[in-house]
Amino acid sequence: MAHSNEEIERLARLARLALPGNTVDAMRIHLDSMFGIIAQMQAVDTTNIEPMSHPQELAARLRDDAVTETDRRAAFQAVAPQAEAGLYLVPKVIE
Amino acid sequence: MSTAPLVDAPVSVLRRALDAKDISSVELATLFLERIEARDPALNAFITVERERTLAEARAADARIASGETGPLTGIPLAHKDVFCTEGLPTTCGSKMLSSFVSPYDAHVVALLKKAGAVSLGKTNMDEFAMGSSNETSYFGPARNPWKPGHVPGGSSGGSAAAVAARLAPIATGTDTGGSVRQPASFCGVTGIKPTYGLVSRYGLVAYASSLDQGGALGASAEDCALLLAAMAGFDARDSTSLDRPPENYAAALAAPPADASRPLAGLVIGLPREFFGDGMSGDIRAAIDAALVQYRALGAITREVDIPNARLAIPAYYVIAMAEASSNLSRFDGVRYGHRAAGFADLADMYCKSRGEGFGAEVQRRILAGTYVLSHGYYDAYYLQAQKLRRLIAGDFRRAFGECDLIAGPVSPVTAWALGAMSDDPAQMYLADIYTTPVNLAGLPGLSHPCGFDTGGLPVGLQLIGDYFSEARLLTAAHRFQQATGWHLRRPAPAA
Numbered sequence: 001m002a003h004s005n006e007e008i009e010r011l012a013r014l015a016r017l018a019l020p021g022n023t024v025d026a027m028r029i030h031l032d033s034m035f036g037i038i039a040q041m042q043a044v045d046t047t048n049i050e051p052m053s054h055p056q057e058l059a060a061r062l063r064d065d066a067v068t069e070t071d072r073r074a075a076f077q078a079v080a081p082q083a084e085a086g087l088y089l090v091p092k093v094i095e
Numbered sequence: 096m097s098t099a100p101l102v103d104a105p106v107s108v109l110r111r112a113l114d115a116k117d118i119s120s121v122e123l124a125t126l127f128l129e130r131i132e133a134r135d136p137a138l139n140a141f142i143t144v145e146r147e148r149t150l151a152e153a154r155a156a157d158a159r160i161a162s163g164e165t166g167p168l169t170g171i172p173l174a175h176k177d178v179f180c181t182e183g184l185p186t187t188c189g190s191k192m193l194s195s196f197v198s199p200y201d202a203h204v205v206a207l208l209k210k211a212g213a214v215s216l217g218k219t220n221m222d223e224f225a226m227g228s229s230n231e232t233s234y235f236g237p238a239r240n241p242w243k244p245g246h247v248p249g250g251s252s253g254g255s256a257a258a259v260a261a262r263l264a265p266i267a268t269g270t271d272t273g274g275s276v277r278q279p280a281s282f283c284g285v286t287g288i289k290p291t292y293g294l295v296s297r298y299g300l301v302a303y304a305s306s307l308d309q310g311g312a313l314g315a316s317a318e319d320c321a322l323l324l325a326a327m328a329g330f331d332a333r334d335s336t337s338l339d340r341p342p343e344n345y346a347a348a349l350a351a352p353p354a355d356a357s358r359p360l361a362g363l364v365i366g367l368p369r370e371f372f373g374d375g376m377s378g379d380i381r382a383a384i385d386a387a388l389v390q391y392r393a394l395g396a397i398t399r400e401v402d403i404p405n406a407r408l409a410i411p412a413y414y415v416i417a418m419a420e421a422s423s424n425l426s427r428f429d430g431v432r433y434g435h436r437a438a439g440f441a442d443l444a445d446m447y448c449k450s451r452g453e454g455f456g457a458e459v460q461r462r463i464l465a466g467t468y469v470l471s472h473g474y475y476d477a478y479y480l481q482a483q484k485l486r487r488l489i490a491g492d493f494r495r496a497f498g499e500c501d502l503i504a505g506p507v508s509p510v511t512a513w514a515l516g517a518m519s520d521d522p523a524q525m526y527l528a529d530i531y532t533t534p535v536n537l538a539g540l541p542g543l544s545h546p547c548g549f550d551t552g553g554l555p556v557g558l559q560l561i562g563d564y565f566s567e568a569r570l571l572t573a574a575h576r577f578q579q580a581t582g583w584h585l586r587r588p589a590p591a592a
Contacts, residue, residue, distance in 0.1 A: 008464065015422060015467040016429070016444070017460055018452030030461050031468070033523035034414065041411035041485055042477065051483030053306055054336060055292055055490060055539025055564070061335060075199040081436035088431050091443045 003028050003035075101126065102262045103587065106171055106319045109265060113160055113170045120160065120170030124153040124214050127172045131216065131263045134590060140238045140248075140257040142177050143185050144217035152214045159212050167322050167346065169212030174264035176255050177218035178225055179205050179310075180299040188301050189221040189233035189251075192434045192454030202299025203331045204268060204310050211326045216264050220254030223456045224425065225275055225303045227251050228525050229518065232458040237515060240283060241588040242554055246512040249279030255313050256283035260588060266314040266323045272304050273413050274507070274532025276311035277544035281507035281557025284546045286574065286584060287313040288320045291564050292539035293338035295324075296331030304420035305336075307413075307536045316584045317545060317574035321345035324567065340565070348568040349575045358395030359576045365391060366401035366500030371531055376509040383548030383556040384506055387577070391504070394576055401496040401503065405488045406534045412489070413533035414526060415469055415482035421459075422466025428454060458522060490538040493561075502573055503561040506531050507544045511554040531559060541567050545574045546583040555586075 008028045012019045019027060073086060082089040101109060101118065112118045128146055135141050149172075156170035180186045180198035182205075187193045201209065208215075220238040222230055230237045230253030238254040240246040241261035248257040252269030256279035259267050269276040271289035280287030288311055295310035302308060312323035325346065330339040353359035367388070376384075388398055430436035430450030437449035455463065469478035496503060508528055518525040535542040541564070544557040562570040578584045 011464045011467050011471075013448075014471065015463050016426075016447040016451055017455070017463060018445075018448035019460070020452075023457075027461065027464065030522060031465055033521060034461070034465055034526070037523055037526060038411045038415055038478070041408050041415070041481060044408060044481075044485065044488075046481060046484035046488070049484040049487055051480050052487035052490060053483060056338060058293075058336060058338075061332070063332065072199060076432070079196060079199060079433045081430060081434075090431055091440065091446055093443050 003031050102130065105316060106168070106265055106314070106322050109171055110167065114165060120153040120156040120214055121150055123170065124149050124172050124216065127216055127264060134261055135263060137244055138239050138241060138257050138261055138263070139236055140220055140254040140261065140263055141174070141217045142187055142189070142220050142235050142254070145184060148184065149214060149216055156212045156214055166211050168208065168326050170214060171266070172214045172216050172264060173208065173323070174216045174219050174255060174258050174267040175205060176252050176267065176269050177221055178270055178301050179268060180301065181205050181215070181218065184218065186218065186301065187235070188225070189223045189235060190454065190456065190459070191234045192428050194234060194435070196433055198299070200299060203296035203333065204327050205299065207329065208326055213326070219252070219258055219267060222251035222253070223459050224301065224421070225251040225270060225272055226421065226458050226462055228274065228278060228528055229513070230254065231515065231519060232456055234456060239515070240512045240554070242284060243512070243552070246514055246554065247282065249282030249512060251275040252313065253279045256280050256285055256287065259283070259285045259313050259315060262587065266312065266319050268323070268327065269311050269313050270300060271309055271311045271536065272307045273417060273536050274529050276313060277507050277532050277542055277557070277559060278529070280313055280544040282512040282555065284555030284583070284586060284588070285313055285315055286317050286320050286543070286545045287311060288324055288543040288567065288571065289535070289541060290324060290328060290567050291541045293336050294328045294340070294567070296329070296334040296337050298331050298333040302424040304417040305424060306420060307417060309536075316578050317543070317571045318346070318349055318578070321349055321571045321575070343568055345568050345571050348572050353576070355395065360391065360573060361395030363396040363502065363573060364500040365396050365398045366496050366503045367398055368401055368403040368406065368496065368503060368505055370403050370406040371505035375530065376506045377511070377550070379550035380506050380509065380511065380556050384558055387547035387558045388504065390577060390581060394580060398504070399500060401499055403489070403492040403496060403534060405485065405492050406530075408485045409489055409534040409537055410526060410530055412482040412485040413529065413537055415478050416486070416537070418462045418466035419470050419479045420466070422463045422470060425455070425459070425463055430454070461522065486537045489534050493534070493538045493540060497563040502566070502569065505559050507557040507559040508532070511550045511552070511556060535561050540564060541570055543570045543574055545577065546586070548583060
């Protein structure tokens with residue numbers, strides 16, 4: 001499958017990735033190469049085959065609705081790029 | 096006592112030396128720290144080593160040994176792949192994104208090994224976010240193969256495999272999403288096991304592809320891997336895919352005497368998938384694998400051909416699933432709660448885009464974009480769902496094969512370790528080298544790689560053993576019997592000049 005540069009740029013926007021303009025061509029070529037490998041699986045007839053997400057067919061486990069965590073906000077915010085007064089700081093989103 | 100032989104010694108010998116007080120854990124840790132200091136500059140197997148922290152852990156282990164509270168790994172040094180979160184110590188995942196990240200908590204595996212009294216030497220190099228088969232995508236530069244430093248150690252757990260091969264650590268943790276324990280073990284001439292999916296908790300293991308990621312163990316021998324894996328495995332409610340099963344003592348399984356000592360594998364039926372023995376693998380690898388199978392037969396095993404007809408679909412199915420799950424998992428890196436944040440940006444969206452564009456390397460970006468594509472509107476059924484259906488077909492092939500055999504044997508990789516940079520121009524070509532390892536992850540089965548020879552260039556070749564679900568003891572025992580009769584696992588690379 002051949003992708004276009006516009007499509008690569010659209011995917012990068014969806015994935016929130018800033019691609020420098022001069023890398024879009026290289027990315028397109030790599031993705032085309034990847035999808036060249038992936039294409040061979042499209043031809044397989046999988047009618048009536050159930051998709052498999054976990055080899056052991058686990059049902060989601062339920063646990064008691066109890067508090068299990070302690071308050072570690074300070075430890076978690078210590079690794080944030082910018083936090084203040086218990087809040088994560090981000091650029092203003094409302095003018 | 097002389098410490099030189101301890102560097103090469105199996106964990107059981109280190110255990111006896113510690114228990115007999117022939118050496119302290121502090122002395123043992125120092126011995127390996129000095130080797131890391133001397134040899135790692137040429138190998139780049141470690142990203143982080145904090146000497147004082149290691150020695151503090153060793154002192155605590157010595158106190159436990161003195162008070163008689165000793166388990167199999169108390170006071171034994173080990174290394175952790177830098178994908179496992181370690182409280183207070185950097186966890187980088189080989190990425191600029193996490194280059195200054197210090198986890199506020201321990202991964203379940205790290206906590207279990209701490210509790211067992213194991214002493215961490217540091218964090219090992221890896222492909223960025225475990226995405227790669229050569230270690231070359233690491234932000235910190237590639238780890239190098241101790242057998243030939245101009246060659247790759249394999250990946251993504253390349254630093255762990257290189258560290259064990261060069262005896263910078265006796266044992267090391269790794270993770271295996273599509274072959275990331277078995278392939279570097281094979282490339283570096285060490286033993287590595289990826290257990291059944293769900294046996295080792297993924298809590299605190301930075302996620303790549305959640306339905307495939309599984310922790311594993313690397314060591315010189317199956318015996319060393321058995322000790323490490325037993326300490327890593329166990330139910331953990333914090334991982335929704337963790338399996339609640341009684342613990343197994345793999346070391347005891349290995350130590351059990353066989354009925355017939357001259358034919359310890361009598362009655363074991365080893366399946367050889369026709370699809371794994373075609374034209375794909377190099378002649379050197381074929382010769383080493385064939386010789387290993389002759390040895391297995393001499394030990395009493397019977398070999399027979401089996402079929403895994405859908406194995407050829409494993410690469411596309413694996414990459415679709417892995418890239419889709421990666422694009423979803425890696426969306427958490429937004430420069431807000433942790434990780435890299437770009438210095439300059441116009442607004443919130445621009446901050447996300449620039450932080451991620453700067454923080455992720457090229458291979459990670461490729462997989463995120465491809466994953467975003469296969470999950471995008473209108474393509475989900477054609478790609479992700481189709482890949483999950485192929486997954487079931489491949490698992491069904493293995494189920495049928497295990498109706499005819501006890502274990503499956505074959506190559507780990509079609510080639511031995513390649514020269515640094517040799518595959519960098521077309522990453523998709525590197526994906527094809529995962530042909531023998533990815534089917535095992537898709538089916539969720541346990542797999543092991545052990546050394547079985549060398550190519551004509553002097554690089555190690557590994558044999559892969561694949562077992563049915565929860566057959567880790569059988570896999571490790573078969574490899575152990577092979578290693579009791581052969582010496583491939585005892586070969587060591589000459590120190591790099």
